Amino acid sequence: MSFFSDILRLIGTPDLWHASLQYAALLLLPALGGVISERSGVVNIAMEGMMLTGAFFAVAVDLAVHNVFIAVLGAMIAGGLMASIHAVVSIRYRADQIVSGVAINIFAAGITVFLLNRFYGLADVGQVASSNALPNWNVPLLGQIPFLGRVFFQQNVMVYVAIIVLVLTQVVLFRTRLGLRLRSVGEHPQAADTAGINVYVLRYGAVITSGLLSGLAGAFLSIGIANTFVPGMTDGRGYIALAAMIFGKWTPIGAFIATLIFGFGQAIYDANSSIHISPYLLSMTPYLLTLVVLAAVVRRSSPPAADGIPYVPGAE
Template identity: 40%
Template sequence: MGFLSNILNLGLVVAGIRIAIPILLAGLGGLFTLQANILNIGMEGMMLFGAWAGVFVSYMTGSVWLALLAAVGVGLLAAVIFGLFGVRYRCNIIVAGMGLNLFAGAFTMYLLRSIFRTRGSLSDPRIVGVPTLTLPVIDKIPFLGPLLSGHSLLVYVAFVLVAVVHYFLYRTPTGLRIRAVGEHAEAARSVGVDPARVQFLAVLISGAFSGLAGAYLSLAQLRMFVENMVSGRGFIALAAIYFGRGTPVGTLVAALIFGLAEALSMRLQTLGFPSQFMLMIPYVVTVAVLIVVSRLAAVPRRLKLPSFTEEARE
């Protein structure tokens, strides 16, 4: 009993939430591309660029707000590359994503080495992190206090964004257009919606979210940049979207489950279980879930066969 309560306690939940946030943020952006029928492999690279830009601008200016802005901006820029080649110039969308990831991994390393003459990682007291928020009254409540208060500002932003994305996707004309293009590009075209433009917009939105998710990793979770620090979270975000059946709330639930799994694996690792098996848990869980979800074939039609932009072409 003591053993169990050592593992399963409030600290685990809090750690799980914090690990879930970058997955949630990237996942919320990826929802748009998924709804627009684009398989967005490139989130990994967009996040890495966001993480880099956040640290770089924070280091240079000392302003975390400018840093967050830069992260979103650079995420957008990465999305432009992805959209340009994946949507406009019709690379295979998976190839465009893989290419972006390769580019992000190599180019951030290049920048690290040619600007800072260091390799591996960049940490410096001059890097300003995202501030944490202490909620005034809730902070004092015994159980809810540590659960809800004292997180990074971006944690709260992420939760608010779940509602915003839900509203945007299901209650605004642009959201409807995105979903329409994903559902049936030809039908959307017949009522005067240009599928390629809408898809490009979806890619841009996912870029902004991914940039923010990257900045969370480098400025809220760590306050440093590490080579390839995203390490698969972009893909896990993609899996979280599938797991959440392509809805904002479902993605939130999925991200929290993945976050808890990883927190649990870290906890078990400190107790002497072979670390490699623990580190595997999030990946194994994700793959198993993905296969089971596909098996149940309960996913909406557009999630099943990645025909990508084919439908959206002339």
């Protein structure tokens, strides 16, 4: 029972909720990328790899130019480039999108350590100076509110960015012509094509956007939280983002709710020193939850109709 009393005690602290929101934002960016990509009809299980590449290049660029903006830009470009490989292979060459996604993840794991060894030897990359890291931003006045101020308004800038991206994604996807077109391409590309929509352009755009967002999340992880790069540091977060996307039934808001749940789990895990349960068993919960959701509500959570199917003009 001590487990539950520990949890209850933790819930009363703003730090737990602060950490939950931070981890949720970290997962939210790639999850939104996944939503955008899959809504356009391209299956994307490569957020893990794109995030890892972003994390590496954020640190590498930051150490080289000592400028956090350029570092974030570098991370986004790196993520976008990885995504464009996925896009070319699965849209232009109509390859199996899951094979391509697996390949991206393997490629990212390999190339980051390859470059790490090449440019930094077998030693560590080194620490990014906190003056060049992504800063926290205490919102004036709002940050002073007891409890809630700590939770919502004393966060890393990237948390605010993630929330803005969430709102933008939701609005663009469901309230604009572009969003309607994107969704139609993911549901019925033949019909969209007939209506004069360029299926390929939208799909390329969507996949590359998912890479930009995953790269951004990678930068958040490496120069916002850890301030260094460690091989394989994303540690499955891209896959949890994938789970969040499915959990949230391919909607931005749903994905956000899922990342909040997973972020809460991560925050509890981080506070494990004050919990009397194996942290390893606790770490299973996001994955088990996803399995349960898939098993229980799968009929109500189906992917876009043309998700994973390469578009061949003229073929039905």
